[in-house]
Amino acid sequence: MLLLLGLISMLAACGGGEETGADAEGDGELKDTYTVASDTSFVPFEFKEDGEYVGFDIDLINAVADEAGFEIELETTNFDGIIPGLQTGSFDMAVAGIGITEERKKKIDYSDPYFESGLAIGVPKNNDSIKGIEDLEGKTVATRLGSTSAAYMKENIDNVDPNQYEQLDQAYLAVENGSADAILYDAPNVNYYINTTGDKLKVVGDLYKAEDYAIAISQGQEELVKAVNNALDTIKENGTYDEIYEKWFGKKPE
Template structure:
């Protein structure tokens, strides 16, 4: 430690969310975080030649941790938005996402976002879904939760009429849930995820280069297949 020889490997702290399947979640057995984002940032670190130390927290903590410079890198299915770009730097996009609505399987009333007026619609606070609902569905009854799992549970128990959240998370949850929920309507608002950095971080270029390399050499595809392949 403290020995700054040329071949010492740099170690960077990576902030991630604590529960956003299948991008990052705790493996109860190993006590380690796993998921698409975790594999991706490890592959990028290998390629770029640095080490990472992963710390999981609430999603808002990842965003504020970038703004304050507390962590070197953030990866948490974070959508690249113009607003966030004012205070955070992003890598090139690494995943195409969007928003989607889930309802209970026996719900015949809500078939798309056109049916949300007067309905209780849940999502996670501080996310693009919250902003989308506020901007496009002011007549819906928006309920925000500190974690999305609570929203899904309230939907299943009938306290909510719908949940809106990121397509891959909704689809993963609906597929793995003992099938109480279904998705309805189209993908709303295409979004792209980016790796986040404190403003003007020198790491952005290295990470972009490593990302490009692992996309070209098939490593990205292997990780994608592992988490999203059928």
């Protein structure tokens, strides 16, 4: 009898261990809802219009969520607060024209790239002295706080004074009112701003530091990274990505 009871206890313990293993595997499953951080002033990628957040990135993350089968809760913050928020777990993901850098890879995970960008210089239309990146030496240059363009200036331009602003409209205003000589920032945003605000600024020079944007994801969520990448592949294959791109940039991607 004692031997029989001992065998039953051992079998029960083994059964309990198998159940725990199944539960552990379930920890890798996707959640129903993820918190997505974004910025509020990076036109045409994300901005507020008629009380709603719109833009290329907003349409993209919604298409990815629909394809992957989860809901998103959008939260907005200043750009320089996005990476810290992902590190602390305040956000699960972020989409805000976030360039892929080796330094950021130490702190967050990335999806596959979804947009190829670069940096452009914007100056007042009557400025003929700044024609390229070499002419920014000794100048005051506006950009966005925490951006790759700020890092690019420090690494590649001698004797430059980078004025970093939390909001992009402040950076453009600084150039327009003369408190900065130029703006160096992501080319799609610089071109969009100039094309939609009249004849105050112009683009000069080449496209500098080509970089890719990706969806930023807090570390330790391998299943989410995989689901997002699969969804990106699908929307690129079925034409959804092209439709979103054409909606915001007036043409299909090359």
